Amino acid sequence: MKPYWLIWHMIWRGALWTTFLGAVFGGIYGTSVLVIIAMTDGGFFGSFSSPGDIGIFFFIFAYAAGFGACIGGFLGGTTGGFAGLLIGGITLYRFTPLTDPARYRWVVRWISTLIIAGGVFCGSPIFMVGLFGFGEPFWAGFNLLVFAFVPASLAALAIWRTSTRITRWYESDTMAARITALSHSSSAP
Numbered sequence: 001m002k003p004y005w006l007i008w009h010m011i012w013r014g015a016l017w018t019t020f021l022g023a024v025f026g027g028i029y030g031t032s033v034l035v036i037i038a039m040t041d042g043g044f045f046g047s048f049s050s051p052g053d054i055g056i057f058f059f060i061f062a063y064a065a066g067f068g069a070c071i072g073g074f075l076g077g078t079t080g081g082f083a084g085l086l087i088g089g090i091t092l093y094r095f096t097p098l099t100d101p102a103r104y105r106w107v108v109r110w111i112s113t114l115i116i117a118g119g120v121f122c123g124s125p126i127f128m129v130g131l132f133g134f135g136e137p138f139w140a141g142f143n144l145l146v147f148a149f150v151p152a153s154l155a156a157l158a159i160w161r162t163s164t165r166i167t168r169w170y171e172s173d174t175m176a177a178r179i180t181a182l183s184h185s186s187s188a189p
Contacts, residue, residue: 001173003092006088006091006092006170007084007085007088007089007092009169010084010085010087010088010091010166010170011081011084011085011088012081012084013084013162013165013166013169014080014081014082014083014084014085014087014162014163014166015077015078015080015081015084016077016080017080017158017161017162017165017166018076018077018079018080018081018083018158018159018162019073019074019076019077019080020073020076021076021157021158021161021162022072022073022074022075022076022077022079022080022158023069023070023072023073023076024069024072025072025076025154025157025158026068026069026070026071026072026073026075026076027065027066027068027069027072028065028068029068029072029150029151029154030064030065030066030067030068030069030071030072031061031064031065031068033064033068033146034060034061034064036146076158079116079119079120079155079158079159080158080159080162082116083112083116083159083162083163084162084166086111086112086115086116087108087112087163087166087167090107090108090111090112091104091108091170094107095107095108098170098171098174101167101171104167104170104171105164105167105168105171108163108166108167109160109163109164109167112159112163113156113159113160113163116155116156116159117152117153117155117156117159118152120151120152120155120156121148121149121151121152124147124148124151124152125144125147125148128143128147128148
């Protein structure tokens with residue numbers, strides 16, 4: 001397989017799988033953050049005075065799920081494409097003649113997961129500072145947990161799964177090429 005073709009396949013597979021997982025995790029994360037905000041002091045549960053107002057809360061809840069899924073899908077596709085490029089580079093640099101598939105899977109999963117999760121863990125607080133400013137409440141441990149650790153953990157889970165899918169595709173494609181080459185060489189006179 002040509003190097004540019006290998007990189008292309010890994011980028012689009014990474015972007016596709018991580019977009020899907022980012023949308024799922026983003027929808028769950030968006031509703032979870034909404035529930036946390038609603039249940040804290042100063043949340044908006046106190047503003048619902050009649051039972052009919054609960055429909056408004058469910059509308060906001062569904063909106064948060066959809067908004068989280070859109071943001072998660074967009075960020076997932078972006079990080080997944082980058083992870084595919086990273087996996088392709090590692091594959092071309094160290095594992096082009098694939099001799100040890102188990103080691104290949106292990107190395108690629110750990111390197112891609114640590115780099116992507118580390119980037120999200122460092123990038124999320126910077127994004128939140130840009131959104132909310134440098135105020136003292138942001139640096140509280142709970143906010144750091146909600147806005148840095150949880151997104152980094154979700155990104156790590158998504159990239160781990162995506163890199164597993166990509167490496168298994170490369171293994172099966174490499175094995176299919178070997179079988180085809182062996183069948184052609186054995187049929188030659």
